Structures are given as structure tokens and as C-alpha cells.
Amino acid sequence: MLNEIINMFKKKGDFVSGEEMSKKLGITRAAIWKKIRILRGAGYKIQATTAKGYKLIKTPEFSVEELRTLIPTATIEKSPHPPFAFSSANPPECGKGGQGGIVGREIIFFESIGSTNTAALELAEKGAPHGTVVIADRQIKGKGRLGRTWVSPPKKNIYMSVILRPEIEPKDATLLTIMTAVSCAKGVMKSTGLKAEIKWPNDLMISNKKLGGILTEMKSDPDGIVFAVIGIGINVNSKTKKDFPPDIRGIATSIKEELGKIQSRTFIIAEILKELEHWYNVLLNEGRKPLFDEWKRLSATLGRKVRVTAGDNVFTGVAEDIDKGGMLILRLPSGMLKKISSGDLTMMR
Numbered sequence: 492m493l494n495e496i497i498n499m500f501k502k503k504g505d506f507v508s509g510e511e512m513s514k515k516l517g518i519t520r521a522a523i524w525k526k527i528r529i530l531r532g533a534g535y536k537i538q539a540t541t542a543k544g545y546k547l548i549k550t551p552e553f554s555v556e557e558l559r560t561l562i563p564t565a566t567i568e569k570s571p572h573p574p575f576a577f578s579s580a581n582p583p584e585c586g587k588g589g590q591g592g593i594v595g596r597e598i599i600f601f602e603s604i605g606s607t608n609t610a611a612l613e614l615a616e617k618g619a620p621h622g623t624v625v626i627a628d629r630q631i632k633g634k635g636r637l638g639r640t641w642v643s644p645p646k647k648n649i650y651m652s653v654i655l656r657p658e659i660e661p662k663d664a665t666l667l668t669i670m671t672a673v674s675c676a677k678g679v680m681k682s683t684g685l686k687a688e689i690k691w692p693n694d695l696m697i698s699n700k701k702l703g704g705i706l707t708e709m710k711s712d713p714d715g716i717v718f719a720v721i722g723i724g725i726n727v728n729s730k731t732k733k734d735f736p737p738d739i740r741g742i743a744t745s746i747k748e749e750l751g752k753i754q755s756r757t758f759i760i761a762e763i764l765k766e767l768e769h770w771y772n773v774l775l776n777e778g779r780k781p782l783f784d785e786w787k788r789l790s791a792t793l794g795r796k797v798r799v800t801a802g803d804n805v806f807t808g809v810a811e812d813i814d815k816g817g818m819l820i821l822r823l824p825s826g827m828l829k830k831i832s833s834g835d836l837t838m839m840r
């Protein structure tokens with residue numbers, strides 16, 4: 492409903508009368524006024540006059556309320572901590588797909604949190620359903636890959652974690668990261684027009700600089716994955732010189748740096764969640780091939796000369812392919828092929 496009001500404003504680009512809205516939406520003018528107050532509370536600047544009605548003056552850069560309106564199946568959740576309580580007789584349902592939209596049906600927002608991944612792991616442990624999304628404006632203890640810190644300046648970037656309960660084996664968990672990398676690259680491209688690429692294993696890149704990363708954590712038992720938490724960090728409005736420490740300034744970028752103006756996190760997140768929904772269903776219904784084909788199309792790595800640091804080992808060679816488990820296949824100078832499961836990759840030319 493809020494989404495429809497926003498759309499009416501955008502379509503008209505001028506005042507929309509209370510009567511017009513009430514007719515179109517089938518609710519009273521008093522109910523319209525309540526919605527306008529919700530939008531104002533979420534940071535929308537809306538002018539109101541008795542004679543002409545309402546006019547949208549300014550939209551906020553991020554609004555979780557608006558995000559919920561952009562995800563068709565999202566529930567409008569008021570409490571920041573939904574009382575997830577599932578008994579063994581009523582377990583959280585698994586992600587079988589096919590039952591309509593699931594990614595983002597619960598969106599939980601924190602103004603400030605240690606790490607959205609840690610919060611999502613705790614919520615998943617309490618029974619948060621498949622498709623729950625945790626978003627924060629700020630992270631105090633943002634986690635990166637390989638035990639690193641993820642720099643998380645407040646109200647600038649995307650810090651988001653998605654809880655999935657996939658019916659796949661733990662050895663196939665890489666598929667979730669690959670699916671997320673593809674979804675993020677496509678979501679960023681659709682919402683900003685920028686050309687985003689993927690650097691193995693899961694870095695989001697623009698113009699050879701790191702735009703974002705993915706951190707997948709999971710709980711499994713002998714029967715398979717109990718739940719997975721996929722953390723997504725994307726630099727949207729940060730200024731690399733001001734917001735990032737010196738060691739990453741030169742290698743990081745943000746959407747604002749690339750486009751020269753502030754971008755709405757709301758719309759970027761909405762596109763990413765829609766892509767995740769799509770690619771999760773592709774994976775379930777068509778298998779891994781279409782996903783891998785898309786990953787390869789978006790790859791900044793394949794065909795390039797690279798150096799990979801994996802633990803204490805450093806390998807140099809040409810990145811030839813990824814195998815069906817997401818391992819990098821490197822052609823070494825000797826001509827031999829080397830498979831690498833994880834590491835830090837630098838492109839050499």
C-alpha cells in the first residue's frame with residue numbers, strides 16, 4: 492500500500508488529492524493520512540495542502556518501510572525482534588521453493604548491531620524462517636572473510652544477512668555463495684547501471700576495485716545444512732578516502748565513487764533480494780548449470796593471469812575455470828592444472 496502511494500506520487504510528479512488516492516486504493520481519507528504519517532516517519536518529505544492534497548518532495552536514501560513495500564511477500568513487521576518460536580512439531584519450513592516469494596518475507600532492521608551475520612545466526616538458531624533478511628545501518632564488529640574486519644561506516648553502505656534453510660549437502664554450500672555473488676552483481680547492475688563483476692571466490696568488483704564481499708556461515712548436522720547465513724557487504728555511499736583505512740583505500744570503491752552521486756540503498760537491496768529469489772529458484776528447479784554459466788559471464792577472473800594466496804602457499808597461473816564445486820582451476824606455468832578451494836586472488840594483467 493505504501494508502495495502504491497509512492498508510485499502514485501512518482502507517476503504524477505505533482506499533487507495527488509486525498510480523494511484520488513482514497514478511490515484508487517479503496518481506503519478512507521483518514522487511512523490515507525495515516526499512511527502519509529508513516530511515510531513521513533520513514534524520512535519522506537511530503538507537502539500537504541487542504542486544496543490540492545499531497546506532494547512528494549523528497550525520498551529518503553534508505554527506508555526499511557519502503558523496502559518492505561518493494562518486496563511483494565514481505566510482512567510489515569513492527570517489532571525488531573519477531574518472536575520466532577518453533578517447536579519440533581512445527582519446525583521452520585525449508586527452502587523448497589515454488590511457494591511464492593520467500594527471500595525478504597521477514598525483514599529485520601537494526602540501527603546498530605555488532606554484525607548482521609552474528610545476529611542472523613542467533614535468529615536462525617531461534618527458528619527464524621527461510622528467507623529472513625537482517626539489515627543494519629551500522630555494524631560495530633562487521634566480519635570479513637578469513638577472520639578479517641569488515642569496515643562498516645554508519646548509514647552509508649549495505650550490511651545485510653540472509654537466512655536460508657536449503658535442502659542441500661554441506662559440501663555444496665559454495666553454491667549459495669556463488670548464487671549470492673551472481674544476485675548481487677545483477678542487482679547492482681539493474682539498480683545503478685554500473686558494470687559489476689565477480690572476482691573469485693566472491694568479491695564484487697567495479698573497475699577492478701572491490702565494491703563488496705560475501706561471507707557465508709552455516710550450521711550443519713549429519714543430515715545436512717540446518718541453516719546458512721549469507722552476509723552481504725556492499726559499499727554504496729562511502730567515500731573511500733574518508734571512510735576506509737589507508738590499506739584498503741586504493742583497492743576499494745563504492746557506487747557513489749563510481750557514479751558521483753548518492754544512491755538509494757533501498758532500491759539496490761530490493762533488486763538484490765529479487766535476484767536472490769530468482770537464482771535460488773533456478774538452482775532448485777534447473778540445477779547448478781545456469782548459475783555457473785551466469786557466474787562465468789560475470790567473472791572478472793577467468794582468462795586472466797592471477798596470483799592466489801592459499802594459506803602459506805602462493806600460486807601463479809591463468810584462471811581457467813571453476814569446477815562444479817566452485818573451486819578455481821588454475822593453469823600453472825608448468826601446464827599442470829591446480830584446483831584451489833579458497834584463498835586471496837590478485838589479478839596480474
Ligand code: BTN
Nearest residue numbers: 606608634635636704705722724
Ligand atoms: C569479505 O571479506 O569480502 C566478505 C565481507 C562480508 C561483509 C558482510 S557485511 C554484512 C555481513 N555481516 C558481517 O559481519 N559480514 C557480512
